[in-house]
Each structure stands twice: as C-alpha cells, then as structure tokens.
Amino acid sequence: MLQGTGSNVGKSLLVAGLCRAARRRGLSVAPFKPQNMSNNAAVTADGGEIGRAQALQARAAGLAPSVHMNPVLLKPESETGAQVIVQGRRLGALGAGAYGAEKPRLLAPVLESFGRLAATADLVLVEGAGSPAEINLRAGDIANMGFARAAAVPVVLAGDIDRGGVIAQLVGTAAVLDAADRAMIRGFLVNRFRGDPRLFDGGYREIAARTGWPGFGVVPWFAGAARLPAEDALDLAAAPRPGGLRIAVPMLARIANFDDLDPLKLEPGVSLELVPPGRAIPAADLVILAGTKSTRGDLAQLRAEGWDIDIAAHWRRGGRVLGLCGGYQMLGRRVADPAGIEGAPGVSEGLGLLDVETVMTPEKRLAEVCGRHPASGTAVRGYEIHIGRTEGPDRARPFLEIAGAPEGAVSPCGRAMGSYLHGLFAADGFRGAFLAALGGAASGLAYEREVETTLDALADHLEAHLDVTGLFALAAPAALPA
Known part of the structure; x- marks a missing residue:
C-alpha cells in the first residue's frame, strides 16, 4: 500500500506507473483504493462508477475498470456533504458527521472488494487517501492505516519534496502515528524532486536515521504527468498558448x-x-x-x-x-x-x-x-x-x-x-x-496512443529511480479477517 504524507503528493501517478511496471514484468496486477474523494468519476462496464484515477491505473495494469478497484467513492456536493457511492452504487448523500458514523460499516464491503482483487491477481497495489498523519480521523478509518491493518497490507510512505519540508513530512508522520500503525510502514520514498537527486543524499539519510525506515528511492519530477488524465481540477491549469x-x-x-x-x-x-x-x-x-x-x-x-x-x-x-x-x-x-x-x-x-x-x-x-x-x-x-x-x-x-x-x-x-x-x-x-x-487545424494527435506511450515512459522513469524490485518484494498474500 502506498500512502502519502498529504493529499496530492503523487500517489495516484506512482501507483499507475508501478501497475505498468508490474505488468511489463509479467505480473497480473490490479489497482485498489479503498476510499476516494473526487467528482471525476469513470463508468465501469457493469454500470457502476469509480474514481477516474483508478480507471487510469486499471488501464496501466491492462484491465477493464471494476467497481471493486474503488469500493467507496465520495462525490462532494457541498462544503460539508457528499454523495456516497459503495461498490459502484449510490448509497445516499451524507454530511461529514453522518459519514463519520457510517465509515465503520463500510469496512466490510471494502475488504470484500479487496479480497476479490487479491484472489485474481499476483499483486494488488493499494493507494491511500489524504494522509495517515491526520490522526484526528483515525477512528473508523478505512482509507489508510485502518485498512492496512485490517487487510494486513505493508505500507510505503511517499513524501512530496516539491512542496517543501519533505523531511518534516516523513519524520513528522512517524512521530504522530501510534506504535501499531507505525509498525505497518516498511519504508519511504521521496517524490517530485527537481534537479540532481544526489543533492538530497544527506536529507535522505536523515529521514532513514530518524524513522528507522529504509528508503526506496527519490523520484525526479516527471514532466509527462501533464499528458495523462488528471483527477484534480487544479492539475489541468496550464499557461495559455499564444495564437491558435x-x-x-x-x-x-x-x-x-x-x-x-x-x-x-x-x-x-x-x-x-x-x-x-x-x-x-x-x-x-x-x-x-x-x-x-x-x-x-x-x-x-x-x-x-x-x-x-x-x-x-x-x-x-x-x-x-x-x-x-x-x-x-x-x-x-x-x-x-x-x-x-x-x-x-x-x-x-x-x-x-x-x-x-x-x-x-x-x-x-x-x-x-x-x-x-x-x-x-x-x-x-x-x-x-x-x-x-x-x-x-x-x-x-x-x-x-x-x-x-x-x-x-x-x-x-x-x-x-x-x-x-x-x-x-x-x-x-x-x-x-x-x-x-x-x-482550427487538425494536429494529427493520436490521443489514446499518447496515453499509452506516457504510461510506458512513467514506468521507465520509476524503474530508473526506485527500487521497484524491493517494493514488489514487500507484497505477500493478504491475511484477511475471517
């Protein structure tokens, strides 16, 4: 399971690239996100809906999107409420407080969906939501450590160096987690480094020394991310081109x-x-x-x-x-x-x-x-x-x-x-x-081919900068509760 030190640290893209890398290594791989919050949804073949990021990850894995890849989808309707989709179907619209009370009951369908994927794939790559450092949300959690512990899934924590303070992101997360949650984390990685990654060698060693976690690598900024479907509307922002x-x-x-x-x-x-x-x-x-x-x-x-x-x-x-x-x-x-x-x-x-x-x-x-x-x-x-x-x-x-x-x-x-x-x-x-x-004039852009080419380039990028073999070696058969 890949969790992050915060929202939008690049978890979705990392999972997509690792799905493509696993597929190219001959593994059957499936993406999974227990709970996603997004109004950018994809429709599955059986008439359900999941987060668009999981649909892209499924594509990277060579699979058709399934409702079981994202069993709980929250679609915000206001500042304090959201439509709740469970295994592709609308459960209802709930306020934040009502959803907090409902979450513990959603763990069962989440684990059921995970079990279905785990039974059919060599590897399931799980994406967390937000951050496990939000310990005020830990009770009833199904998105991060609550899921990881229930499904006995090892965790790797990703930090985003581009937003600054990555040492504090990772070390601080280790400091606020309780001992049982912290024990689920088997390592860390640093994402979105601009420039020569060797310049961060000292910071990388500090994180490892202060957390006791091994590092799996520093991922340089991947410019091709702008060529893949975006899940966050903010990712669409681009400087207008002159002319045209x-x-x-x-x-x-x-x-x-x-x-x-x-x-x-x-x-x-x-x-x-x-x-x-x-x-x-x-x-x-x-x-x-x-x-x-x-x-x-x-x-x-x-x-x-x-x-x-x-x-x-x-x-x-x-x-x-x-x-x-x-x-x-x-x-x-x-x-x-x-x-x-x-x-x-x-x-x-x-x-x-x-x-x-x-x-x-x-x-x-x-x-x-x-x-x-x-x-x-x-x-x-x-x-x-x-x-x-x-x-x-x-x-x-x-x-x-x-x-x-x-x-x-x-x-x-x-x-x-x-x-x-x-x-x-x-x-x-x-x-x-x-x-x-x-x-306008047609450019000859082959959009679907462009997406496939970029997914391959993303997998190459991760293979070059992460210990992908070590990451995959963490996976073991899930011990789901009876």
Whole structure:
C-alpha cells in the first residue's frame, strides 16, 4: 500500500506507473483504493462508477475498470456533504458527521472488494487517501492505516519534496502515528524532486536515521504527468498558448468529469484556458461549460461571478458555447429539481442559449456508449453519468446520435451545443473535425496512443529511480479477517 504524507503528493501517478511496471514484468496486477474523494468519476462496464484515477491505473495494469478497484467513492456536493457511492452504487448523500458514523460499516464491503482483487491477481497495489498523519480521523478509518491493518497490507510512505519540508513530512508522520500503525510502514520514498537527486543524499539519510525506515528511492519530477488524465481540477491549469484556437472553461466550484478537457489540452493548435473564480471569461472562440456535481448550485456561482454576463457578451460577438452534461443542462431555459435531489427543491433559470428544459430525477444514467457526430460523420465513444431528463425543441437538432437515437441539442444558429456524453474529445477523428469547424487545424494527435506511450515512459522513469524490485518484494498474500 502506498500512502502519502498529504493529499496530492503523487500517489495516484506512482501507483499507475508501478501497475505498468508490474505488468511489463509479467505480473497480473490490479489497482485498489479503498476510499476516494473526487467528482471525476469513470463508468465501469457493469454500470457502476469509480474514481477516474483508478480507471487510469486499471488501464496501466491492462484491465477493464471494476467497481471493486474503488469500493467507496465520495462525490462532494457541498462544503460539508457528499454523495456516497459503495461498490459502484449510490448509497445516499451524507454530511461529514453522518459519514463519520457510517465509515465503520463500510469496512466490510471494502475488504470484500479487496479480497476479490487479491484472489485474481499476483499483486494488488493499494493507494491511500489524504494522509495517515491526520490522526484526528483515525477512528473508523478505512482509507489508510485502518485498512492496512485490517487487510494486513505493508505500507510505503511517499513524501512530496516539491512542496517543501519533505523531511518534516516523513519524520513528522512517524512521530504522530501510534506504535501499531507505525509498525505497518516498511519504508519511504521521496517524490517530485527537481534537479540532481544526489543533492538530497544527506536529507535522505536523515529521514532513514530518524524513522528507522529504509528508503526506496527519490523520484525526479516527471514532466509527462501533464499528458495523462488528471483527477484534480487544479492539475489541468496550464499557461495559455499564444495564437491558435482559444477555448475558455470557467472553473465551477463543483466541476466534474473534467478529463473531457485533457485531449484539448494536448492539442498544439489550441490554447485551453481555465478561468478561476474572480476573473472574467476572456475573449475566446469557444466557451465550454464542463460537467458539474450540482447544476443549480454551480449556476448560482456562475451568476455570482458574473460569468453569465461574460457568456452573453461572447454570444453577441458570434462566439460558440458547448455544454457537457451539467453544462448542457445550464444552457437550457431552466433546471427544475422538485424532489431536492441535488439540494433544496426549486427551479433555476438557465442561460437560455438552448431551447430545452431539464428536470432532475432520482435515476442516474451510467453507461459506456458509442455513437456518431452527424455534422461531421465521425465516430465518438464515451460514457454517460448524470441525473435528469432534458427535453425541448432544440432536441430536434441532436448534437450526437447514440445507438441510432438523437442525443443532445444544437441551437438553430448552430453556435450553442449540448451533450451528456463525456470523453468524446478522446476520439481523434471527431476532435479534429470539431476543431476544424471552429477554424482550427487538425494536429494529427493520436490521443489514446499518447496515453499509452506516457504510461510506458512513467514506468521507465520509476524503474530508473526506485527500487521497484524491493517494493514488489514487500507484497505477500493478504491475511484477511475471517
């Protein structure tokens, strides 16, 4: 199990690279994360959902994503509450206090899912969440040491030197853990070093001496990480490129499934700009409203930021707007939630760029789908993960066709478009045709091949700088409680 000294220290990427390294060594390997908190979810073949990071790790391992790779997924809906997904299915929406009370009961499905993977793989690589140093959260823990001890899984602790204070991160974690938890840790590694790793030799020795743990290596900064699907919206941030097509994306508070943007980010002729709160949406060729975990809540934020005014000005200048999933719902005339599924019951006025209306319903649509973009004749594939039914006159001009049925909507002028399909820009033919319609030039980027090449490069990087053989040697058959 790889745990971290904090959130976003690179655990997800390390596990993905180790999965690819294990696979290339001829091992059957599976990724596992007991509990993940993310609105960036992936749909599994059996109609469940897991964290997007585990889907990438599954790909690195050569496996189809399974609900058992991430049995507990928390999808934040507010500052204090989240939708709880257990083994791919929605358990309900719980506040932080209620979830704390529920956690001990979730250990059983977590261990069941882990047992299923352990029974079919030579190696299971487990990713922790947050940090075991958050000892105030230790009671009922299922994400870090609570899981490690219940499943008898050895732990390696990763620190992030790029954020500074890595010696204190690792030594401090050792200092605050109780003896039984500390005994689970078999070593450490240092991630994201910029420059010559030998310059850290003295610090590396200090960590080993002060903790008693052996080190498994210092991993230099891996620049290719920017070419892999991101789980944290902050990882999407990039400096806009000069020239080319300008695409602006407002950073909604509950932005979800933003890996839709990854292929656009890699296009050399595209300048993708994520607009943070407090900034106006700049002049652009296209504004994309991405998915959201709370359509009405993010509509309110969009108006509070003045982004509705910016979008109206963009529209008057002849600009185009694409809404994906929750963004599609926002483009309509109104969004109604009579049952209070995403919050307080009520109705919100939409942006009115599409003549459609959405009603939230309890049923969630979870499916992998293939289809066609009628305007270009190109094939698309992706997944749907949403609640709500959207109907109205502009549905007579579908954005896509899925299994021969119309999907999405297009305005009469063709400049406003909406779709529930996530992942469509990964299709090279569609992406090229869509960008060409905006006046851009196709780059010839083979996105899926790029991801595979980068995963191989990540595995090479870890093999060169970590004692991968020593890490894998820690693994032993799990002793699950009866």
